[in-house]
Amino acid sequence: MPARESLSGPGAPGNARMLHLTGIRKSYRIGPVETEVLRGVDFQAGAGDFVSIMGPSGSGKTTLMNIIGLLDRPTSGTYFLNGQDVSRMRDDRLSHMRNRHIGFVFQSFQLLPQLTALENICLPLVYRGARRPEMKRRAQAILERVGMNHRAGHRPDQLSGGQKQRIAIARALAGDPAVLLADEPTGALDTDTAADIMELLVETNRSHGVTILIITHDPAVARGCIRQVRIRDGRISESHSRNPPCGAVEGEGPVVETGAQARAAVQGAGGPNRGKWPE
Amino acid sequence: MARIASIVRANAREAVESLRKARLRTLLGLVGVMIGISSVIAMISLGEIAKAQARKEFEALGTDIMVLRKSHDQGSPGHPAGVLEWSHVERLSAEVDSIRLAAPRILGHGSFRYQGRKVGNESIQGVTETFARINQLSAASGRFISDLDVGRFFCVVGSGIAARMREAGAGTAVGELLEVNEHVFTVVGVLDFHQESYALPFQLMANESVFVPMSTAERVLASPEIDVVVTRFDTDAGHDAATDEVQAYLHGKDPGLDVDAVSARQLIAQMESQMRIFTLLLAAVGSISLVVGGIGIMNIMLVSVVERRREIGLRRAIGARRRDIQGQFLVESAILTTAGGLLGVLLGLLATYAICRFIGWEFSISMFSVMSGIATATFMGLLFGFQPARQAAKLNPIEALAGD
Numbered sequence: 001m002p003a004r005e006s007l008s009g010p011g012a013p014g015n016a017r018m019l020h021l022t023g024i025r026k027s028y029r030i031g032p033v034e035t036e037v038l039r040g041v042d043f044q045a046g047a048g049d050f051v052s053i054m055g056p057s058g059s060g061k062t063t064l065m066n067i068i069g070l071l072d073r074p075t076s077g078t079y080f081l082n083g084q085d086v087s088r089m090r091d092d093r094l095s096h097m098r099n100r101h102i103g104f105v106f107q108s109f110q111l112l113p114q115l116t117a118l119e120n121i122c123l124p125l126v127y128r129g130a131r132r133p134e135m136k137r138r139a140q141a142i143l144e145r146v147g148m149n150h151r152a153g154h155r156p157d158q159l160s161g162g163q164k165q166r167i168a169i170a171r172a173l174a175g176d177p178a179v180l181l182a183d184e185p186t187g188a189l190d191t192d193t194a195a196d197i198m199e200l201l202v203e204t205n206r207s208h209g210v211t212i213l214i215i216t217h218d219p220a221v222a223r224g225c226i227r228q229v230r231i232r233d234g235r236i237s238e239s240h241s242r243n244p245p246c247g248a249v250e251g252e253g254p255v256v257e258t259g260a261q262a263r264a265a266v267q268g269a270g271g272p273n274r275g276k277w278p279e
Numbered sequence: 280m281a282r283i284a285s286i287v288r289a290n291a292r293e294a295v296e297s298l299r300k301a302r303l304r305t306l307l308g309l310v311g312v313m314i315g316i317s318s319v320i321a322m323i324s325l326g327e328i329a330k331a332q333a334r335k336e337f338e339a340l341g342t343d344i345m346v347l348r349k350s351h352d353q354g355s356p357g358h359p360a361g362v363l364e365w366s367h368v369e370r371l372s373a374e375v376d377s378i379r380l381a382a383p384r385i386l387g388h389g390s391f392r393y394q395g396r397k398v399g400n401e402s403i404q405g406v407t408e409t410f411a412r413i414n415q416l417s418a419a420s421g422r423f424i425s426d427l428d429v430g431r432f433f434c435v436v437g438s439g440i441a442a443r444m445r446e447a448g449a450g451t452a453v454g455e456l457l458e459v460n461e462h463v464f465t466v467v468g469v470l471d472f473h474q475e476s477y478a479l480p481f482q483l484m485a486n487e488s489v490f491v492p493m494s495t496a497e498r499v500l501a502s503p504e505i506d507v508v509v510t511r512f513d514t515d516a517g518h519d520a521a522t523d524e525v526q527a528y529l530h531g532k533d534p535g536l537d538v539d540a541v542s543a544r545q546l547i548a549q550m551e552s553q554m555r556i557f558t559l560l561l562a563a564v565g566s567i568s569l570v571v572g573g574i575g576i577m578n579i580m581l582v583s584v585v586e587r588r589r590e591i592g593l594r595r596a597i598g599a600r601r602r603d604i605q606g607q608f609l610v611e612s613a614i615l616t617t618a619g620g621l622l623g624v625l626l627g628l629l630a631t632y633a634i635c636r637f638i639g640w641e642f643s644i645s646m647f648s649v650m651s652g653i654a655t656a657t658f659m660g661l662l663f664g665f666q667p668a669r670q671a672a673k674l675n676p677i678e679a680l681a682g683d
């Protein structure tokens with residue numbers, strides 16, 4: 001591995017099988033009881049895909065996301081990320097893969113309280129060995145992209161929930177990842193702010209071709225996505241797709257939806273039903 | 280390399296920041312290390328200063344000095360202990376080849392009055408003319424005791440007594456009458472201030488003493504025994520030969536008389552062994568507090584790891600390898616102990632300065648001690664930070680991210 005690599009990620013456009021998981025199983029053993037959370041998940045996503053993952057609480061959404069995000073290993077099954085078999089990679093190599101290919105967005109933001117917004121955004125680049133001025137320049141550009149350049153020097157406790165999530169998204173994008181994984185990114189936000197964040201994610205997907213997976217309980221958020229999958233009983237099913245899944249029609253890009261349309265979708269659902277999605 | 284440098288640079292700033300936030304813990308850690316390091320600094324500095332001091336004192340005293348005293352362990356039933364008298368040592372330098380100069384003294388206690396006012400209450404010392412030369416006493420005014428003063432009631436006073444006489448209106452004090460234990464002496468000289476030498480095995484106390492002729496002391500003191508004979512010996516002949524010769528000579532005078540002879544070389548050795556005990560004591564205090572401080576640091580870092588689980592999880596998620604996390608906590612621990620070490624160096628130097636002032640040694644800063652103090656502190660950070668850093672690195676990122 002060269003000591004210094006370019007900041008841009010490998011997000012080769014048109015790569016249909018950015019994520020390719022087959023027969024993924026995951027079981028936890030607590031004492032003598034072994035519970036299988038994932039029971040053979042097959043899932044594929046191409047470059048530029050925009051997928052929502054829904055499912056009852058405890059159905060294994062986060063578990064699947066952790067596996068896709070290389071934070072966890074499946075009990076069995078194969079997983080190719082950007083054409084590379086990651087099942088047998090050593091821990092250091094997985095860290096490197098996360099740093100290069102994956103951006104995380106969490107429900108609870110996970111910003112480091114002692115760092116400014118700009119410094120938080122720089123973090124993934126720190127682990128790439130980027131030079132400070134280079135890092136700052138890049139972080140500044142992304143800060144602008146998420147509309148937060150006026151908050152560069154603020155610390156997280158000086159920001160609102162929506163602003164924090166924007167910074168978190170900026171941090172996830174700083175390393176120019178091919179895949180952005182968001183586990184209930186709007187779960188801690190009010191409807192309007194959720195719509196703003198969703199709009200930002202759609203915009204990111206549309207204009208930068210980043211593959212985005214969103215875990216959500218909010219059907220409105222799911223509606224803003226191009227593909228919608230559900231997890232139930234440890235398996236995955238494609239419940240709805242405004243575009244055939246990538247695996248089906250290879251090489252064809254996803255239908256592009258504008259951020260404004262996504263916003264309209266989310267806000268339209270922001271009525272009394274919101275948050276009452278059956279679990 | 281660039282990657283590691285970049286991470287360390289970023290981490291160092293964050294480390295300072297996160298240490299600043301955990302104020303009380305940081306403070307406790309700093310104090311522990313500080314005390315440990317300051318003992319180390321004081322230990323090394325005092326050792327070096329004492330050595331320099333000893334060298335200086337012996338250069339001043341001369342390496343040919345040898346002090347004779349009556350042995351403590353003598354006198355057994357049927358064998359009366361000998362008495363060291365003036366008549367025994369009167370002709371020592373003349374009759375013993377290896378002894379070049381000999382200055383015996385009789386030590387007694389006295390209280391001194393000038394015109395009815397008390398001006399001192401210390402020692403009367405019966406001496407000969409050579410005593411001043413051998414002990415480097417110099418007259419501020421007047422003269423020292425001369426061998427021509429035999430039996431006369433002449434005296435030379437130390438600077439402290441002279442000062443008090445002046446306060447009582449005595450002018451230079453020379454020529455004045457001084458009452459010494461009911462006897463009246465004429466002051467013939469006043470000594471300069473004399474810095475007591477710690478290298479000698481007896482106390483001179485020149486500033487608070489009244490020196491009188493040996494023969495006069497024999498008359499006015501109740502038990503006029505000689506307590507020490509300060510000599511200059513022939514170093515070419517060697518210490519042992521000189522001692523044997525002196526011993527044989529004195530046995531000839533009084534078979535029951537045994538003397539101990541201590542030369543400069545032995546005095547240096549004695550002083551060094553005293554220094555070693557002192558150094559050992561400081562080393563014990565230093566290492567105990569270093570260990571205590573180190574365990575404190577380890578605790579602080581362990582708590583820090585627990586408190587910052589989420590941060591660790593996040594860093595792992597965005598691409599930090601285990602060793603990056605380990606490095607981060609090691610850097611933080613090292614920064615903490617190095618800062619404590621710097622404060623410890625200051626405190627240690629301050630303590631050294633205070634001790635030097637108290638003893639009257641010349642203070643100097645030992646660069647070696649400063650360097651080793653700081654290096655020890657940094658090393659402690661790495662040593663005691665290792666286990667916590669490893670624990671941080673071993674955290675499962677998913678569990679860490681989930682937080683408490």
Ligand SMILES: Nc1ncnc2c1ncn2[C@@H]1O[C@H](COP(=O)(O)OP(=O)(O)O)[C@@H](O)[C@H]1O
Pocket residue numbers: 028029030037055056057058059060061062063064
């Ligand atoms: N580390 C673990 N040990 C044991 N069981 C776990 C662990 N992580 C998750 N589970 C279990 O796996 C199931 C799925 O969890 P999760 O993926 O977090 O669900 P979701 O995100 O869909 O709510 C739950 O029943 C949970 O209790």
Ligand SMILES: [Mg+2]
Pocket residue numbers: 061062063
């Ligand atoms: Mg979950």
